[in-house]
Amino acid sequence: MTDLKQVAGGGLLDRRAFLRSGIGLSLAGFADTSAAQALPVVAPAYDIPAWMRMPGGADLAYGLPAAQEQALQRQQHAGPPEDSGFAVWRTPLASQPGVITPSGLHFAVHHNGIPDIDPQQHRLMIHGLVERPLSFDLEQLARYPLVSQIRFIECSGNTAANAASPWARDESCQQLFGEISGSEWAGVPLKLLLREAGIKPAAKWVIAEGADGGSHSRSVPLEKLLDDAIVALYQNGERLRPSQGYPMRLLLPGWEGNVNVKWLHRLEVCDAPAYTKDESGLYSEVLANGEIERFSFFMDVKSVITHPSGQQILPEALGYYEIAGLAWSGYGRITRVEVSADGGLSWADAHLHGPVLDKALTRFSIPWQWDGRSSVLLSRATDEFGRVQPTRAHWKRRYADHSFNHYNAQQAWRVARNGRVENVYV
Amino acid sequence: MTDLKQVAGGGLLDRRAFLRSGIGLSLAGFADTSAAQALPVVAPAYDIPAWMRMPGGADLAYGLPAAQEQALQRQQHAGPPEDSGFAVWRTPLASQPGVITPSGLHFAVHHNGIPDIDPQQHRLMIHGLVERPLSFDLEQLARYPLVSQIRFIECSGNTAANAASPWARDESCQQLFGEISGSEWAGVPLKLLLREAGIKPAAKWVIAEGADGGSHSRSVPLEKLLDDAIVALYQNGERLRPSQGYPMRLLLPGWEGNVNVKWLHRLEVCDAPAYTKDESGLYSEVLANGEIERFSFFMDVKSVITHPSGQQILPEALGYYEIAGLAWSGYGRITRVEVSADGGLSWADAHLHGPVLDKALTRFSIPWQWDGRSSVLLSRATDEFGRVQPTRAHWKRRYADHSFNHYNAQQAWRVARNGRVENVYV
Numbered sequence: 001m002t003d004l005k006q007v008a009g010g011g012l013l014d015r016r017a018f019l020r021s022g023i024g025l026s027l028a029g030f031a032d033t034s035a036a037q038a039l040p041v042v043a044p045a046y047d048i049p050a051w052m053r054m055p056g057g058a059d060l061a062y063g064l065p066a067a068q069e070q071a072l073q074r075q076q077h078a079g080p081p082e083d084s085g086f087a088v089w090r091t092p093l094a095s096q097p098g099v100i101t102p103s104g105l106h107f108a109v110h111h112n113g114i115p116d117i118d119p120q121q122h123r124l125m126i127h128g129l130v131e132r133p134l135s136f137d138l139e140q141l142a143r144y145p146l147v148s149q150i151r152f153i154e155c156s157g158n159t160a161a162n163a164a165s166p167w168a169r170d171e172s173c174q175q176l177f178g179e180i181s182g183s184e185w186a187g188v189p190l191k192l193l194l195r196e197a198g199i200k201p202a203a204k205w206v207i208a209e210g211a212d213g214g215s216h217s218r219s220v221p222l223e224k225l226l227d228d229a230i231v232a233l234y235q236n237g238e239r240l241r242p243s244q245g246y247p248m249r250l251l252l253p254g255w256e257g258n259v260n261v262k263w264l265h266r267l268e269v270c271d272a273p274a275y276t277k278d279e280s281g282l283y284s285e286v287l288a289n290g291e292i293e294r295f296s297f298f299m300d301v302k303s304v305i306t307h308p309s310g311q312q313i314l315p316e317a318l319g320y321y322e323i324a325g326l327a328w329s330g331y332g333r334i335t336r337v338e339v340s341a342d343g344g345l346s347w348a349d350a351h352l353h354g355p356v357l358d359k360a361l362t363r364f365s366i367p368w369q370w371d372g373r374s375s376v377l378l379s380r381a382t383d384e385f386g387r388v389q390p391t392r393a394h395w396k397r398r399y400a401d402h403s404f405n406h407y408n409a410q411q412a413w414r415v416a417r418n419g420r421v422e423n424v425y426v
Numbered sequence: 427m428t429d430l431k432q433v434a435g436g437g438l439l440d441r442r443a444f445l446r447s448g449i450g451l452s453l454a455g456f457a458d459t460s461a462a463q464a465l466p467v468v469a470p471a472y473d474i475p476a477w478m479r480m481p482g483g484a485d486l487a488y489g490l491p492a493a494q495e496q497a498l499q500r501q502q503h504a505g506p507p508e509d510s511g512f513a514v515w516r517t518p519l520a521s522q523p524g525v526i527t528p529s530g531l532h533f534a535v536h537h538n539g540i541p542d543i544d545p546q547q548h549r550l551m552i553h554g555l556v557e558r559p560l561s562f563d564l565e566q567l568a569r570y571p572l573v574s575q576i577r578f579i580e581c582s583g584n585t586a587a588n589a590a591s592p593w594a595r596d597e598s599c600q601q602l603f604g605e606i607s608g609s610e611w612a613g614v615p616l617k618l619l620l621r622e623a624g625i626k627p628a629a630k631w632v633i634a635e636g637a638d639g640g641s642h643s644r645s646v647p648l649e650k651l652l653d654d655a656i657v658a659l660y661q662n663g664e665r666l667r668p669s670q671g672y673p674m675r676l677l678l679p680g681w682e683g684n685v686n687v688k689w690l691h692r693l694e695v696c697d698a699p700a701y702t703k704d705e706s707g708l709y710s711e712v713l714a715n716g717e718i719e720r721f722s723f724f725m726d727v728k729s730v731i732t733h734p735s736g737q738q739i740l741p742e743a744l745g746y747y748e749i750a751g752l753a754w755s756g757y758g759r760i761t762r763v764e765v766s767a768d769g770g771l772s773w774a775d776a777h778l779h780g781p782v783l784d785k786a787l788t789r790f791s792i793p794w795q796w797d798g799r800s801s802v803l804l805s806r807a808t809d810e811f812g813r814v815q816p817t818r819a820h821w822k823r824r825y826a827d828h829s830f831n832h833y834n835a836q837q838a839w840r841v842a843r844n845g846r847v848e849n850v851y852v
Contacts, residue, residue: 049547049691055639056539059515061499063530063669065488068545072664073487089485095664097612098574100526102663104489113482119494121475133467139741145748148524148779148789186523213481236662237528238498238521243489265475315565322571353574355781363574 008348010341010375012323013367015351074105075174086111088155089243090178093326094306098353099150099361101181103236107257108243109155109179111278112214115263119247122211124193124231128269131198138233138247141188147230148186149253150360152328154299155179156256156283156405162392163399163407168425173309176423177411180328182361185251187232190225194269203269207276208250211265218259218283219273219295220252228253231264254330254359255297256406258283286400299330301389302408303337303364303381314419318372323350324365329383333357336382337364343376343412343426344391350379375415376426392425434774436767436801438749439793441777500531501600512537514581515669516604519752520732524779525576525787527607529662533683534669535581535605537704538640541689545673548637550619550657554695557624564659564673567614573656574612575679576786578754580725581605582682582709582831588818589825589833594849599735602849603837606754608787611677613658616651620695629695633702634676637691644685644709645699645721646678654679657690680756680785681723682832684709712826725756727815728834729763729790729807740845744798749776750791755809759783762808763790769802769838769852770817776805801841802852818851 077088091107127133158179209217232251240246245262285293305325327334338347350364392409414424503514517533553559584605635643658677666672671688711719731751753760764773776790818835840850
């Protein structure tokens with residue numbers, strides 16, 4: 001059973017030990033506490049359940065989650081449910097096993113509620129420093145090539161509580177990390193539309209404005225719009241939902257959520273940023289030296305262990321567990337995730353599950369044999385440009401004490417002896 | 427404008443012409459009929475739409491599609507809506523821009539309606555030729571490693587109308603091709619559970635049975651279950667929906683839909699197949715020589731142009747269009763899709779959109795400058811094993827005239843001069 005050797009302290013096992021074939025590996029190989037021993041052997045006679053003794057029910061033209069699963073919802077953080085102003089809805093990240101978030105559970109941050117847009121009347125206007133100002137309706141956009149891409153979107157305020165709060169709050173993964181989601185977005189490459197309008201030589205920036213009641217607007221370098229930006233019309237195989245910008249949003253892969261302007265209706269090509277209220281206030285960061293960082297678009301390399309994670313309870317105080325989580329980088333692909341089960345003293349490489357995509361969520365996992373002692377779990381991601389997720393202390397050195405955006409430090413979860421998992425700082 | 431040279435007959439253009447950067451390409455580069463000319467130039471003053479003059483509305487804890495999009499539904503082919511027996515629900519494939527089908531729109535074929543399963547009471551039993559028969563509940567399965575994978579599932583009866591009907595029926599892409607969908611499935615590798623039970627040397631097959639009222643059951647070679655099979659618990663980031671087998675289904679990547687047994691509750695390890703009703707009847711095929719083909723698991727290489735496709739109407743009788751569609755192979759990855767715009771006389775390579783994944787839907791596209799004449803569009807997919815999608819005539823030579831399963835021939839759509847698209851045989 002050499003594959004069950006520890007590869008780092010605290011009981012971390014080889015990342016492929018359980019998936020590798022041909023080694024006759026069995027959970028029964030573990031000592032007294034294996035999950036296998038808890039598995040009931042089938043009795044010679046077994047009961048036919050009630051639902052096999054009757055005809056089944058009919059299906060729906062649009063399928064819905066099972067009634068028993070409808071408690072899985074987004075949690076509203078800011079504002080009462082009827083609020084039409086600033087609102088934050090967090091995704092239940094710990095329940096997500098892969099790179100796709102269900103559209104109905106995708107996180108949302110609204111600045112002015114959800115506008116009730118008539119898609120027939122909606123237009124995307126491109127004007128400013130262009131040869132020919134243009135206006136596109138949905139039918140006209142449908143004539144252009146459509147591309148699809150699996151990407152994450154993360155609010156720059158995701159995990160803000162761990163940045164600004166002097167004590168580690170006992171919160172769930174959803175509460176702390178619920179402002180990131182992954183989807184397959186599809187739409188029209190923006191460079192095609194900008195070329196159509198004809199960009200003038202002086203052009204350097206584009207002001208993107210949403211058609212919400214507060215005209216949420218951000219200035220974006222033209223370069224990004226000519227690179228991988230799209231006007232997204234579809235999410236996960238169907239039209240955008242109202243919460244995600246129906247009928248169209250800007251998608252700027254890897255960049256902070258609020259520049260992915262929802263309900264997009266206007267792109268003004270300019271020679272300088274506009275310093276709109278949304279970029280001069282909330283979405284600027286104060287550095288430790290007192291300077292203000294503006295236009296901090298990239299979401300840096302980051303990861304979180306989603307299982308075990310905050311407020312979960314491990315069912316047994318000893319035995320085998322899979323440590324699993326998600327990693328991402330706004331700069332590109334994830335190349336490595338290391339996990340520690342001893343509070344950062346030693347680390348082992350987690351297995352990266354495919355597909356590992358550019359600016360997309362990447363699932364990682366590593367087997368862990370818990371010895372039942374209080375253990376602190378951490379993950380540390382690295383991307384293809386060698387960017388490594390910092391410690392909390394390292395992150396705090398760069399920013400003012402009250403800053404909270406763009407927090408990407410390593411997350412620590414303590415598993416207590418009774419199996420309860422809690423957010424801690426290390 | 428060399429990139430606008432035709433690469434095959436009927437107006438097919440280089441597959442990357444419109445996405446390639448730096449060539450100043452514009453739709454205005456086209457002659458009189460460009461979409462660009464139909465784009466209205468923005469007036470100096472423009473109206474602020476009504477929804478920007480008022481606060482927006484509140485969000486929901488579980489987001490839903492926009493009211494204006496709720497006509498996008500699955501279509502029921504067999505059985506009245508209240509039917510609890512055999513029912514077929516087809517996905518609106520032509521509206522899907524990428525590799526993910528929304529869970530609510532995933533096609534479904536039910537043999538005995540949807541059982542109303544209590545997930546707390548549901549068990550997965552593994553017995554037969556094993557050292558130790560086992561029974562797993564959801565909590566026990568949660569202790570095992572979880573893997574996620576983007577895969578297609580296709581009913582072996584997909585596109586059956588084109589196989590068995592002597593005339594090409596004037597039907598939509600949804601009606602003809604709506605029994606295929608793509609999802610990110612996540613669950614436990616079956617090999618781990620089988621190892622846990624301990625497979626006896628004589629074992630060769632496994633009978634998989636669903637917990638529906640008709641005990642839908644299929645025999646599957648043990649080899650596949652030890653390869654890439656999973657007990658799927660999640661689809662597209664959330665628990666399986668009832669229509670897709672809640673709380674668990676068998677996922678056999680690349681194999682015909684009905685062996686991906688929904689509501690999975692029993693795996694009996696055997697030395698021979700069981701010849702259940704579901705594999706001896708409907709899911710066997712009669713060959714041209716009168717022989718019966720059983721256990722025809724693999725879904726062969728196939729593709730379809732989803733735009734333009736059956737019953738769509740092109741808005742203008744001349745001009746630029748993007749021909750786009752989906753390709754897949756139950757054997758592996760798609761390596762090539764060729765498109766013809768002249769009924770198969772000449773072909774050009776379409777662009778394959780990434781990620782190109784194993785046994786998953788792959789999007790392809792190619793620009794097309796339609797000259798307004800009646801045109802027949804075809805696509806022809808090739809997979810990594812060199813399997814090429816056959817012509818209809820070639821497919822028909824292999825099967826008895828009334829056979830209809832496993833039809834994977836090249837699909838032809840005729841675009842009439844008035845822009846209407848119709849299913850044709852060539």
